[in-house]
Amino acid sequence: MSGTDTRRTQADRRATTRAALLAAAARGLSTYGYASLVLEQVARDAGYTRGALYHLFANKEDLALAVVEWVGETWDAEVRQAALAQKDPLTSLLTMAKGHALYCRRHDGAKVMMTLRVEFTGQDHPVGRAMGETYDRLENDCAELVTAGRRDGSIPAGPPPRLTAAAFLAILESVGIELAGNAPHDVELTERAARGILGVAARD
Amino acid sequence: MSGTDTRRTQADRRATTRAALLAAAARGLSTYGYASLVLEQVARDAGYTRGALYHLFANKEDLALAVVEWVGETWDAEVRQAALAQKDPLTSLLTMAKGHALYCRRHDGAKVMMTLRVEFTGQDHPVGRAMGETYDRLENDCAELVTAGRRDGSIPAGPPPRLTAAAFLAILESVGIELAGNAPHDVELTERAARGILGVAARD
DNA sequence: CTGCCTACAATCATGCATGTATGTATGTTT
DNA sequence: AAACATACATACATGCATGATTGTAGGCAG
Numbered sequence: 322m323s324g325t326d327t328r329r330t331q332a333d334r335r336a337t338t339r340a341a342l343l344a345a346a347a348r349g350l351s352t353y354g355y356a357s358l359v360l361e362q363v364a365r366d367a368g369y370t371r372g373a374l375y376h377l378f379a380n381k382e383d384l385a386l387a388v389v390e391w392v393g394e395t396w397d398a399e400v401r402q403a404a405l406a407q408k409d410p411l412t413s414l415l416t417m418a419k420g421h422a423l424y425c426r427r428h429d430g431a432k433v434m435m436t437l438r439v440e441f442t443g444q445d446h447p448v449g450r451a452m453g454e455t456y457d458r459l460e461n462d463c464a465e466l467v468t469a470g471r472r473d474g475s476i477p478a479g480p481p482p483r484l485t486a487a488a489f490l491a492i493l494e495s496v497g498i499e500l501a502g503n504a505p506h507d508v509e510l511t512e513r514a515a516r517g518i519l520g521v522a523a524r525d
Numbered sequence: 526m527s528g529t530d531t532r533r534t535q536a537d538r539r540a541t542t543r544a545a546l547l548a549a550a551a552r553g554l555s556t557y558g559y560a561s562l563v564l565e566q567v568a569r570d571a572g573y574t575r576g577a578l579y580h581l582f583a584n585k586e587d588l589a590l591a592v593v594e595w596v597g598e599t600w601d602a603e604v605r606q607a608a609l610a611q612k613d614p615l616t617s618l619l620t621m622a623k624g625h626a627l628y629c630r631r632h633d634g635a636k637v638m639m640t641l642r643v644e645f646t647g648q649d650h651p652v653g654r655a656m657g658e659t660y661d662r663l664e665n666d667c668a669e670l671v672t673a674g675r676r677d678g679s680i681p682a683g684p685p686p687r688l689t690a691a692a693f694l695a696i697l698e699s700v701g702i703e704l705a706g707n708a709p710h711d712v713e714l715t716e717r718a719a720r721g722i723l724g725v726a727a728r729d
Numbered sequence: 730c731t732g733c734c735t736a737c738a739a740t741c742a743t744g745c746a747t748g749t750a751t752g753t754a755t756g757t758t759t
Numbered sequence: 760a761a762a763c764a765t766a767c768a769t770a771c772a773t774g775c776a777t778g779a780t781t782g783t784a785g786g787c788a789g
Contacts, residue, residue: 331735331786338736352647356561359776371777372738380778439643443556479717480710488714491699496722499695506684510692510722513683517721518700518714535756535765542766563746575747576768584748 339377341367346388351432354440355385355448385448389437392430393455400424401462410470411521414463414489418515421493422508425501432501435494460486467519477520488518543581545571550592555636558644559589559652589652593641596634597659604628605666614674615725618667618693622719625697626712629705636705639698664690671723681724692722 345367349358360381364374378384404417425431438456441449463486470476479485492514500507516523549571553562564585568575582588608621629635642660645653667690674680683689696718704711720727 334736334786354558354560354644356558357644360778361776370738373736375778376735376737381776436643439640440558440561480714484704484707484710484714487703488700488718491703492696492718495695495699496692499691500688503688506688510684510688513724514692514696514718514721517718517727520717520727522726523721523724533756538756538766564748565746574768577766579748580765580767585746 335377338367338369338373342369342374342377342384343388343391346384347391347429347433350385350388351429351436354436355381356440358385360384382447385437386451388433389448389451389455392428392433395428395430396424396434399427401459405462409473409475410466411475411519414466414470414519415512415515417463418489418493418497418511419508422497422500422511425497425507426504431494432498435498438494456490460490463489470519475521479520485518489515492518539581542571542573542577546573546578546581546588547592547595550588551595551633551637554589554592555633555640558640559585560644562589564588586651589641590655592637593652593655593659596632596637599632599634600628600638603631605663609666613677613679614670615679615723618670618674618723619716619719621667622693622697622715623712626701626704626715629701629711630708635698636702639702642698660694664694667693674723679725683724689722693719696722 342363345363346358349363349366353359358381360371360374363384364371374384378387400417400420403420404413407413407416421431434452434455437448437452441452460483464482467476467482467485467489471478471482480488493511496511496514497507500510513523546567549567550562552570553567557563562585564575564578567588568578578588582591604621604624607624608617611617611620625635638656638659641652641656645656664687668686671680671686671689671693675682675686684692696715700715700718701711704714717727
């Protein structure tokens with residue numbers, strides 16, 4: 322009726338609360354990691370209480386899994402899609418590198434990803450497994466792109482695609498995050514590093 | 526008297542147990558991080574009990590600080606010294622990159638460094654500060670080497686030395702760790718990445 | 730308007746890890 | 760060898776975060 326509709330359906334309330342909690346959890350995870358993440362803090366940061374949190378998520382683990390899923394989705398939509406849409410494999414990889422640098426500026430999703438990976442590698446934890454799966458899909462993509470690029474000659478020979486892909490992603494993680502916000506150098510240095518790994522000369 | 530002297534002086538006992546506990550703590554830190562590190566586990570892993578641990582270290586924090594110090598010392602002795610001994614700045618940086626890859630094969634010190642850095646960045650914790658200082662010294666070294674290399678023409682112009690150094694170290698951390706043990710590709714990929722960051726063409 | 734259902738808050742109980750205090754054995758000194 | 764100190768083990772207390780339970784206010788169907 323009136324200008325802005327103030328009536329909120331229950332589903333709406335639930336969705337907004339959930340989003341706020343997820344965002345707060347993502348910030349918390351990227352800052353403190355999983356173990357040190359305190360749910361009281363998360364809830365307060367989002368403007369709610371732990372009661373609300375436990376109403377929307379089964380437990381701490383479930384919350385973290387939801388964050389992981391959210392990170393995967395946004396990264397897929399904002400970086401992966403654009404990269405895979407490129408015509409040749411090399412351009413795809415470089416687009417991914419630059420896109421990731423930009424992604425790091427906007428979200429703390431990348432930091433979440435890195436933090437959790439570091440924290441859970443070598444463990445056997447559901448959250449770590451979820452991260453691992455997301456990451457493995459990425460590594461597969463990259464390894465295939467490297468293979469394709471070497472086949473069509475745009476990427477020179479080098480270490481096994483699997484390792485090259487692993488190193489490539491390691492670059493995206495750490496360089497992209499280390500430099501996040503130092504525009505425009507973040508993109509430039511990330512691309513330089515990516516080219517270095519791939520053995521492709523820099524553009525002049 | 527007899528063949529092998531089985532008599533152990535107190536200082537000896539102390540030193541060996543301390544070393545064992547430090548090693549176990551380093552493994553634990555590189556695997557679980559600081560927050561999730563359980564001292565009972567550390568002590569058992571070293572073949573002792575928490576009693577011994579609290580006898581040699583004031584508390585958990587003190588133990589972690591000792592590990593950080595140990596990492597700094599070994600890295601300095603095994604990587605930094607050899608790198609700085611090189612004649613020209615570019616060789617120093619590349620030596621550092623390759624040396625670090627080899628360092629990652631032997632110790633888990635690099636993993637400790639990375640894990641703690643990720644865990645404590647943005648916090649205000651004594652362990653984080655200690656890590657930060659160690660790391661800052663490194664970053665200074667690298668930034669100066671980059672500046673020197675650009676002055677003598679061996680390294681082309683690029684982003685500010687400070688950022689280039691940060692990216693360079695990010696490479697060492699993640700690539701070196703990600704590939705640790707995948708000899709000889711770890712060294713090759715680490716060097717490739719380092720050259721990429723510095724903008725130096727790969728050797729053929 | 731009445732009654733139920735859902736979103737959320739507030740309180741309580743459990744578990745677990747740190748740190749402390751005490752006990753024992755092994756080395757060291759005189 | 761007796762007195763002492765140090766390395767280490769065992770047992771206890773404290774604190775804190777999770778997760779469960781209970782309580783309340785607001786939407787939504789009859």
